[in-house]
Amino acid sequence: MLIVHNIRLSRILRNTWQVDLIMIVSCTGAYLTRAFLIKHHFEIPAIIPAVLGTAIAFFIGFNNNQAYDRWWEARKIWGALVNDSRSWARSVITYISQNEISDEEFKTLKNRMVRRHIGFLYALKAKLRGAVDENYQQYMEEADLKEINQHSNVHNAILTLQSRELQQLNKDGMIDGFRFIELNHLLIRFSDEMGKAERIKNTVFPTTYNYFTKVFIWLFIVSLTLVVSHEAGLWSIFIGWLVGFVFVSTQINGMSLIDPFENNSSSVPLNQITRTIEINLLEMIGAEKIPAPVKPINDEYIL
Template sequence: MLVRRNLSLSVIFHYTWKSMTYYLLLAITVYLLHDYFGVWSLHMSFTTISALSTALAIFLGFKTSNAYERWWEARKIWGLLVNYSRAWTREVITMIIPATPPDAPAVKELQYRLVYRHIAFVHALRVFLRKQHVYNQLGVEEIYEEPNEYSDTRDFLSPDEYEVYTHKNNPPNYLLELQGEDLRTAYEQGWLSDYRFVRLEETLIEFNNIQGRSERIKNTPFPRQFSFFSRVFVFIHASLLPFVFVEELRWASIPISLLISFVFLCLDLIGERSEDPFENRIEDVPMTALSLTIETNLKEQWGDPNFPARKNAPGGIVL
């Protein structure tokens, strides 16, 4: 997620240079044909472009608004994950109680597994949802779709659990299954009462809900017709602008048409870059930062001072 207030020119250029190069060449060509070759029929009326501009602005506003709704819902889902993760650790520590003094070491070991396995779940869910990208020093994506790596979870699981879960079709869901099995063990040992068992199970269900809601956004793309036609309409609109301005503005039609084209192009890109919030792009939900926040909070609750280091990309980007 971009946290710097201003976008660097390099990032803007990276995403717009191809389209803007076409618009520039088109505007120059129309101007030369009109003023130097006498092709007067190239002129179009302002009424045509005004109607199209109004319709396009409404369409792009609708697209951008709905794309932001998807992004904001994704952020709220991961905000819930932060809250329930803290609650889960507190419940594990305070509600799982040894039935007899000799049970204390076993209970402590069980609590440790439940807390640290949940940290593994959070990291696994992050990797499961997103592709891994690499950013250069300007904050621009260089490498796309690296293989998902679950190595961040190795330290939080036993070797046997790690070996099994990395070969699962849905690794985060498998970890939740292991959590449920440990809760059942605690209940059978008398370390959990009926009420406390139900309460912990309800929190575990919330993690299922969080994962399911995240997968719904990930696996249900923004309607492709909106993305496709917005690109088409922006292209048509920008292609017509030089024909509208060349009669009245002459050479000034080149920068004016470029400026207007740039505005509509940016509006389209804002929606396009916000519509899929789990792709690990520079505009997406900062799941790495949130995962490390959860890991830090849970370790602090457990009493572990070995907090993770922050991982930020260059250019004011929080991953």
């Protein structure tokens, strides 16, 4: 996620230089075609680029709106995970009664349930980013790892372990019915938020929208160059590129938000969010080793 208000020129060029070259070549080809092939035969009607420009504006506007909706929904999901994770740790620490177990066993029990949740978050993050991230293993006990390794959906298996232990605590009288309902409700919320994130990840944005937008932009640039070359001459190449750059950069900006869980500068900062929850929860259980916050990359964005 970008954390600066001004975008560096180098970043813009890095993201668009290939498209810029294609546009310049297309504009040059359009200018030469008119100058040497069709100049003395007919004129390109100015209404063609005008109509194409209007159509492209609608396409780009739709694409960008849908892309931002996906990104914002993903951000709200992980914002809810932050709040619910803190509530889970707070409830585990305060709601469970010690009964007849020793102080050490009681502390181990609470630590296990809180640390297991941190493992859930890291497993979910790895799944959403399609990466092999085994950080969750350091927060799981050996018996838990042996069981969840039999499942393809690790984060869902971790929630099952939490639910099973919660049920056992209720059976042993360490939490009453009301507190059991509250803790179980948090597990349900984790499952809902997990499912919403998976829905975004597994739902592919219709490729036809992106494809036809690119085609229309290319046709627009070529037709605009053909039309303005009559008055502007060689400058029509620059004008075609400049107007095309506006459309292309806007379209690229929107498409960068299509998959909000990708590991890039425009995505939801899962590393930062997960680390923030990890720090908060470890501090709540009094852990000795607390990891450092995730730092921005080049003071420009954070992952």
